[in-house]
Amino acid sequence: MKAIVNTKYGPPEVVSLMEIEKPIAKENEVLIRVCACTVNRTDSGFRSAEYFISRFWSGLFKPRFQTLGCEFAGVVEEIGSRIKLFKRGDNVFGYNDKNFGAHAEYMTIAESEAITTMPHNLNFNEAAPITEGAHYALCDIRASKIKSGQNVMVYGATGAIGTAAVQLLKYFGANVTAVCNTKNVTLLKGLGADVVVDYQTQDFTKTEQLFDFIFDAVGKSSFKQCKPLLNNKGIYISTELGKNAENVFLALITPLFGNKKVLFPIPTIKKEDVVFLKELVESGKYKPVVERYYRLEQIVEVYKYVESGQKTGNVVIKMED
Ligand SMILES: NC(=O)c1ccc[n+]([C@@H]2O[C@H](COP(=O)([O-])OP(=O)(O)OC[C@H]3O[C@@H](n4cnc5c(N)ncnc54)[C@H](OP(=O)(O)O)[C@@H]3O)[C@@H](O)[C@H]2O)c1
Numbered sequence: 629m630k631a632i633v634n635t636k637y638g639p640p641e642v643v644s645l646m647e648i649e650k651p652i653a654k655e656n657e658v659l660i661r662v663c664a665c666t667v668n669r670t671d672s673g674f675r676s677a678e679y680f681i682s683r684f685w686s687g688l689f690k691p692r693f694q695t696l697g698c699e700f701a702g703v704v705e706e707i708g709s710r711i712k713l714f715k716r717g718d719n720v721f722g723y724n725d726k727n728f729g730a731h732a733e734y735m736t737i738a739e740s741e742a743i744t745t746m747p748h749n750l751n752f753n754e755a756a757p758i759t760e761g762a763h764y765a766l767c768d769i770r771a772s773k774i775k776s777g778q779n780v781m782v783y784g785a786t787g788a789i790g791t792a793a794v795q796l797l798k799y800f801g802a803n804v805t806a807v808c809n810t811k812n813v814t815l816l817k818g819l820g821a822d823v824v825v826d827y828q829t830q831d832f833t834k835t836e837q838l839f840d841f842i843f844d845a846v847g848k849s850s851f852k853q854c855k856p857l858l859n860n861k862g863i864y865i866s867t868e869l870g871k872n873a874e875n876v877f878l879a880l881i882t883p884l885f886g887n888k889k890v891l892f893p894i895p896t897i898k899k900e901d902v903v904f905l906k907e908l909v910e911s912g913k914y915k916p917v918v919e920r921y922y923r924l925e926q927i928v929e930v931y932k933y934v935e936s937g938q939k940t941g942n943v944v945i946k947m948e949d
Pocket of ligand 1 (some may be wrong): 764783790846847937
């Protein structure tokens with residue numbers, strides 16, 4: 629089968645399209661014909677091993693997972709002998725950052741992992757990007773314990789995490805102020821943001837509004853910068869470690885002193901989360917934003933675009949016409 633392979637860590641050019649053996653489903657796994665997948669910041673992080681710590685999971689000197697791709701949508705082609713939840717021909721989608729494999733014509737995943745049947749109202753290309761940004765956003769929103777009616781700022785609201793966060797926060801009943809560039813103001817209003825701040829014409833820190841939760845979905849702000857905008861007991865979460873990994877230290881220290889806190893939740897995803905996201909999609913409360921479509925052959929170009937930090941929402945690789 630065709631697959632994207634990287635035998636060493638490094639820049640986008642370390643990956644290439646190759647013929648490799650089709651995987652075989654173990655007794656607790658399904659074999660999926662991948663119809664669409666995404667290239668995202670998680671794939672980039674594991675391919676580059678930019679954060680050395682990721683190598684303790686993915687291989688110290690060379691990648692243990694030589695075909696990346698964590699998000700997928702496709703069709704169940706074969707099932708292992710102990711499979712109960714799926715049958716051949718089921719349309720499914722999900723997330724696999726335990727052993728990846730979606731940048732290929734076929735992949736396997738255990739049925740107990742973050743996989744479920746497709747929402748009835750999306751096609752494969754639309755369903756593939758449901759989980760990556762949304763599960764990071766969901767973990768952070770849950771950690772913030774935000775309640776209906778509270779005020780939230782989403783800084784960097786146009787990425788995969790940001791566009792999902794705005795929609796999920798609206799679902800949870802928050803009043804959302806989204807910070808983005810001029811070209812995406814209309815997009816964010818359409819996603820439900822109550823107030824949109826264009827960072828190209830306005831300084832987002834110059835606002836009278838105070839927030840119960842500031843979520844920096846692109847890791848470009850700091851607690852110091854955002855602290856004056858938080859109300860008493862306000863929470864600040866960033867998707868990045870921050871300068872000198874300050875967000876990790878602040879998450880240890882700020883809960884001990886004062887009221888305004890930094891949290892640094894460790895993201896997780898379970899089958900229940902994927903089922904929850906599917907239900908939101910089916911009820912029209914959440915739809916992943918897709919900016920561009922590519923083919924598998926364009927993988928180096930796709931990685932370069934993803935790593936430019938400029939993508940709006942998600943980029944999808946179409947495996948079929
Ligand atoms: N290491 C990992 O495994 C991992 C996994 C997932 C995510 N992350 C991190 O989480 C963050 C978000 O990921 P993502 O996939 O959602 O990002 P993304 O899709 O790449 O987001 C990029 C978006 O952020 C906006 N942006 C860039 N600079 C900005 C700024 N200074 N102010 C406001 N908006 C800005 C960009 O729009 P404009 O520049 O056009 O405004 C673009 O729409 C990234 O920092 C990523 O590294 C890390």
